[in-house]
Amino acid sequence: MSKYIGRKLLQFLIIMVITSVIIFIMVRLSKTDPLTAIVGGKQTSAETLEQLKIKFGLDKTFVQQYFSWIGGLFRGELGMSFKYQISINELFADRFPITIGLVLLSTIIALVIAIPSGVLAAVKKNRAADRIISIISVFLAGCPPFFMSLLFILFIARYLPSYQFTGGYSNFREYFLRILAPSIALAFTMIALACRITRASMIEQLNAQYTQTAVSKGVTERQLVWGHNFRNAVIPVLSVVSVQIGGMIAGSVLVENVFSLSGLGTLLIDSIKTSDYVVVQDITMLMVLIFMVISTLVDILYALIDPRIRAN
Amino acid sequence: MSISGLVYAVRDITLDIRKGEILGIVGESGCGKSMTAKSILRLHDEKKMEYGGSILLDGEKDILKMSKKELREMRGRDISMIFQDPITTLNPLKTIGKQILEMYQLHTDISGEEAQAKVLELLDLVGIVPAQDRFRQYPFELSGGQLQRVCIAMALACRPKLLIADEPTTALDVTMQAQVLDLLKRLQRKYNSSVLLITHNFGVVAEICDRIAVMYAGQIVESGDVREIFYHPCHPYTKDLIASIPKTGQHGTQLTTIPGMPPRLNQDIVGCPYAPRCTKVCDRCRTEAPPLKNAGETHEYLCFLEPDNSREVSA
Numbered sequence: 131m132s133k134y135i136g137r138k139l140l141q142f143l144i145i146m147v148i149t150s151v152i153i154f155i156m157v158r159l160s161k162t163d164p165l166t167a168i169v170g171g172k173q174t175s176a177e178t179l180e181q182l183k184i185k186f187g188l189d190k191t192f193v194q195q196y197f198s199w200i201g202g203l204f205r206g207e208l209g210m211s212f213k214y215q216i217s218i219n220e221l222f223a224d225r226f227p228i229t230i231g232l233v234l235l236s237t238i239i240a241l242v243i244a245i246p247s248g249v250l251a252a253v254k255k256n257r258a259a260d261r262i263i264s265i266i267s268v269f270l271a272g273c274p275p276f277f278m279s280l281l282f283i284l285f286i287a288r289y290l291p292s293y294q295f296t297g298g299y300s301n302f303r304e305y306f307l308r309i310l311a312p313s314i315a316l317a318f319t320m321i322a323l324a325c326r327i328t329r330a331s332m333i334e335q336l337n338a339q340y341t342q343t344a345v346s347k348g349v350t351e352r353q354l355v356w357g358h359n360f361r362n363a364v365i366p367v368l369s370v371v372s373v374q375i376g377g378m379i380a381g382s383v384l385v386e387n388v389f390s391l392s393g394l395g396t397l398l399i400d401s402i403k404t405s406d407y408v409v410v411q412d413i414t415m416l417m418v419l420i421f422m423v424i425s426t427l428v429d430i431l432y433a434l435i436d437p438r439i440r441a442n
Numbered sequence: 443m444s445i446s447g448l449v450y451a452v453r454d455i456t457l458d459i460r461k462g463e464i465l466g467i468v469g470e471s472g473c474g475k476s477m478t479a480k481s482i483l484r485l486h487d488e489k490k491m492e493y494g495g496s497i498l499l500d501g502e503k504d505i506l507k508m509s510k511k512e513l514r515e516m517r518g519r520d521i522s523m524i525f526q527d528p529i530t531t532l533n534p535l536k537t538i539g540k541q542i543l544e545m546y547q548l549h550t551d552i553s554g555e556e557a558q559a560k561v562l563e564l565l566d567l568v569g570i571v572p573a574q575d576r577f578r579q580y581p582f583e584l585s586g587g588q589l590q591r592v593c594i595a596m597a598l599a600c601r602p603k604l605l606i607a608d609e610p611t612t613a614l615d616v617t618m619q620a621q622v623l624d625l626l627k628r629l630q631r632k633y634n635s636s637v638l639l640i641t642h643n644f645g646v647v648a649e650i651c652d653r654i655a656v657m658y659a660g661q662i663v664e665s666g667d668v669r670e671i672f673y674h675p676c677h678p679y680t681k682d683l684i685a686s687i688p689k690t691g692q693h694g695t696q697l698t699t700i701p702g703m704p705p706r707l708n709q710d711i712v713g714c715p716y717a718p719r720c721t722k723v724c725d726r727c728r729t730e731a732p733p734l735k736n737a738g739e740t741h742e743y744l745c746f747l748e749p750d751n752s753r754e755v756s757a
Contacts, residue, residue, distance in 0.1 A: 339530040348517035437580040
């Protein structure tokens, strides 16, 4: 088991290093000169430009720039923003909780809704409950998150005018309220996917030979479904969810914009527009990191669930 | 492909299993053996299946009339079952110990420690040793033969009145088959349970059964004591089945087979279902259903042929 975890952590590190190189190169391939971003179109003397180049480390070679960026990340220093001319750590302080909260909360909402309804649909296969759940999930799967967000905003504006979902936050209650509505809007795609996979996977398990054995032993339906089948069915669900979290991180960029939330997503779009390279690199890196942490956790969870994976 | 309409997989079966006896049901694939076995525990999906008649436990309680709760309590405690492929029969994610333990949790009030002690005792009894270590192993860590022993231990945990064994040795290699049958017989004697053994292998029946029922196309075509059936088969199908048992020391000779296939069960059967394959077929067989005849006190068969006539043929 510890060997397995060790191997997964090593994979994690290697992937992070490779993506950091790719991200760095991709951002630097852009044609805009970072200096333009720094001066922001103002008239500047050649001398000042030279000084700015040194200040932001742009006088060094690409390789040196890469290593000073990565070295900074390891020390927890995210670098300087060209546009805001302040430390990116400061820039992230308020925004990071919004994005991570959005992703986590919508994952939780999605699983809490999708798993029981997927299981229900499987148990009631081809009956009314299954049909209704299937129709709803097909509909949800077809709705992009930004569209759901717009509908949601309209709904809130019409029926819950007192619910204020934009702006900053000063305590946990406010924070939670800010991310709640966008999290629900963001959760829909995952609800649909996770529900359908849970249903398919549960149906497979309900037809498995060991299910018949359990029935012949005299288990109740609840013991069968939750004590025997669910654990067997959950691995494909976890796989889909962990991949879908990547989609959710991307979706959060759109949802934040529609809800005018100041999270990393809105900052990312701003920074791309203004060629604020280091910020773009940092946010992309952070998103990859969140995705990789979740994938690695899911891999470890597989092994905890299935002894055969543990033994390999 | 789907078969629409009503399919009579099993027709007009009368079977009785006495206390402490091993009854073997023999027949080719698709003749309704497993259907019959699973019906006893009502394991079929009742949205797709209809049962008719009655299945009496202890000669009084009708399993087909039991409530869901009664059924659940009966399963595993009064009647339990072992299946063909031991590798897929157990839950892959639970230790074998816990899977046997579940029987006690479902059907008894004994404490966890007591139950665990009983499981270890059972594992010891079926030869899964050292029981202490095996208790914590998962199905994938055991071989097919070992898993079938685990299944036997699990099925017998609550000392059921009847154990249904659906082709318990078919998926095992030959040396394992003998050992598993031996174990089954030993435990059946020890606990004085009745066993319903389903198989397509006459050799298996000869080894451990007291009585035989031969099934064809959803009907029992012949039944009786094992010696009686073996030495004096009356139904042509039984004779053909016995003739097709490979004999040792017969190198170079071709194996005897029964040409043709059993009828499809969604087709209407007129007359005797075996008529198209029967070597002793007469005109009557094709139009009229054969009668049930006695060829001895416990020996019954479903054919127009007279017992004496057919006895002479088998000699």
